[in-house]
Amino acid sequence: MWLVVATIPLAVPSYLAAYGLLAAIPTAQGFWASWLVLVAVTTPYVTLPVSAALRAGTTDFDDLSRTLGAPGWKALLPGTWHQIRGATLAGGLLVFLYTIADFGGVALFRFPVLTTAIQQAYGASYDRNLAALLSMILVAIALVTVYFERRARGRMFTLRTSTRSRSRLVPLSKNNMWLGGVLLFPSFIGAFLPVIVMVSRMFDVGSWQEIRWENLFSSTLNSIVLSFGGATLGLLLALPIGVLAGRFHTKLVSAIESFGYLPLALPGIVVGLALVLFALTSVPALYQTAFLLACAYGLLFMPKAVGTIRHSVRSIPVSLADVSSTLGYSPWQRLVSVYLPLTRNGFIVAWLLIGVTAMKELPATLMLRPTGMNTLATELWAKTDVASYGAAAPYALMLVIVAAIPALLLVRTDLAQQVKS
Template sequence: MTSALKVRDRRPRARPFSAPVWLVVLAALCASAAAIPLVYLLVRTADAGLTELLDTLLRQRVLMLTVNSVLLALAVTVTCLVLGTAVAWVLTRVRMPAARFWLLVSALPLAVPSYLAAYGWLVAVPSMNGFFASWLVMTAVCTPYVTLPVAAALRGASGDLEAVARTLGRGPLAAFRAATWPQVRPAAIAGALLVCLYTLSDFGAVSMLRYQTLTWGINAAYSASFDRNQAALLALVLVVLALVVVAGERRSRGQVPRPAARTVPPRVLPGRWRIPLGALVLTAPVVGVLIPVAGLVTRLLQAETIRSIDVPRLLGAIGASLGLAVGGAALAVLLALPIAALAARHRGRLVNAIEAVGFLGHALPGIVVGLSLVFFSLAAVPALYQTVIVLVFAYAVLFMPKAIGSTRSGIAAVPGGLIDVSRSLGLSPLVTWWRVTARLALPSIGVGALLVAISVMKELPATLLLRPTGISTLATELWGRTAVFEFGAAAPYAAALVLLAAVPAVVLSGIRGVAKEEDEL
């Protein structure tokens, strides 16, 4: 997600709409696949009727769940915005020893799912629960969503206006707020959007920490009731909240001021400041990574845990996680390719609309997509209910935006002159695409696939609702055991999940490093 925030838009400036009809139709069909969960959820809500809708929404318990969700999302977003911006300022404006190390450490919480962090804290503090516990864990794992884009924006921000503000007598904080903040605000708001959506859609952490939100209510209504209209209505409330957040982010984003050539170089602060500034940078990694991993390792090394490991079940969960990750990544890339190809080379209202629908999964919580596809598969294609096909499709809907963003940037970077030369040699559009565009854009397509694969391995709520009987992933095994407080039995699955998700992350880092070196050359 973070890489999409830093991708430069290399699409050509406004020109007459000339996209091939077949590409527009194919992209529209792929985008419409992402809209199936939301459309069917609306249909299901309409069938329930206005009376049942109002009756459900006005129930005291539903209001309580909604207020809990909003309060948690607001608290986590504000905290991450303040803490992430402060950490980004330290990383870019203060000369710290081993600067690359501090940047890497600040991004570590992105590799830990919220429910895994919650599990680690519960191992260390079994009585931990409620709003404060959920706020602490969610803030720790979400802070990098603000830190990384704001740090990138600060590196390119002009220092001229801030210097002028200082000469007029303003202090460092006032000068930053007046001169530099407007330049980095779009990046900060975009990061805050990701934090808010992640918090609203979280199910695993809040369930483990026993803080009842809308995601918890949706799962409870679906699991315990024969009339599942209530689950659909609660899901609609969650979708409305997510769409309100997205709309608010777009309205408040504003224009990015054009920076001047001179940027602010890092400065050396007195030695007494290094410890508090280092502690500030380490806050999220310690809370979101170090303490949970320490709890995991401690429990994993206990003798009774080692003796109780069910090796065949563990290997089965690893195989299922790998297989679903490959399937979800492949389908997400296939659906994203036409949309990315259209958006990379053409502009217009129709193109923007198709791309926006493709990104719809970005605003749909996993539990909503899972619930919608349960209803859809039972009504439209009962034979596919609780099959791998529906589960993989859910992954594609949820994580298609990751593939679209990366693939679009790769296709846009292919020089148009090469395509024109290929066509002038008599090659068809399809052959030109395969020999020129696809080959040059392949690294970016691979990055998108790896991003999706990592996300699939960590996905929990949709997997719980849609997984076929007898198939369990590492995430569902971990959640199932922690739900009944079997922390020792959950440790092997948590460790395997961390190691398994680290493999594509390392590969992804290598691909990005190679791409960066090529850009510099």
């Protein structure tokens, strides 16, 4: 239940979460309001990969630390932390890259950042060079951040020596149930508050007449097909990078992985304009097609899968790959017979991250969508842009529902595997 609740903010656009906070606190402006909203909508980027790493880990190291006299949190550092450090740093990197590329949330709070400056420069046709320069600054910031994340990650080899799954689950007791409020806070700010505001506006007089239910159905279907189609392309793009980073530690592989994170630091409008230019000059038949939009989703959010795949591959004992090699397995057979079965959970998490995030992508969708095709994000933006909040409520609710369904499927898959083990 908590994993489903924690995943919901992934489907809520930052500008919608910002609107919910503004409705609750009209005086919210500037840095702290922007910081609170971005923390709320990006927390799942750490929660999902860390929970997957915990399920794949073991308590053997914690138990050993306790037998040596280490109490409580002191047993956590040499045991659990080393098993989740890679997932934690990868999630933190995703949060940072998302934050520096965000536009909608900070724009509503009138907090000036590079993305708002790029949007203004692109809007002013006479100053496109300034927008390109600001975009390069974002790329430079992303490169520096990826470098330090890799240094902090260090040489992380597989620490798991047992084939058993996590052997001890500690339930929450009555004395620490207050932790539930801490777990619920990001989801409340990032998802439930804006939905509550939207629903309250939906019941205003005359709001029901503004809702076009057939358009809601078509927008939902378009969002699901486009976002998870893009997630599939993004997963295929991230697979070789994640596998290389998980099995090899060389300067070339590190450079490839670093450049693989760059698209996430670029605003959607930059990637959208680049693909528009590419389609018009090279492949005109692709212009304003659903495939080009799905490609944009895959390119934009492919980095979200790299860290998760890398950590999943790195958790596989090297001895299994060595044994399969001695048995005459080809690289393709090792991928199908060894890597894919043992990294399935990580792949599901990566696919979920890309797909749910792509649903709320707005700038690239507005630029690349086929004529007449609407998504939940574009309809939500159009309704809130003209202050038609009652008509926007169904689209906000549908985003939350669509995000909760794959998260629930992910939880059921993990629970089923735990029962089998």
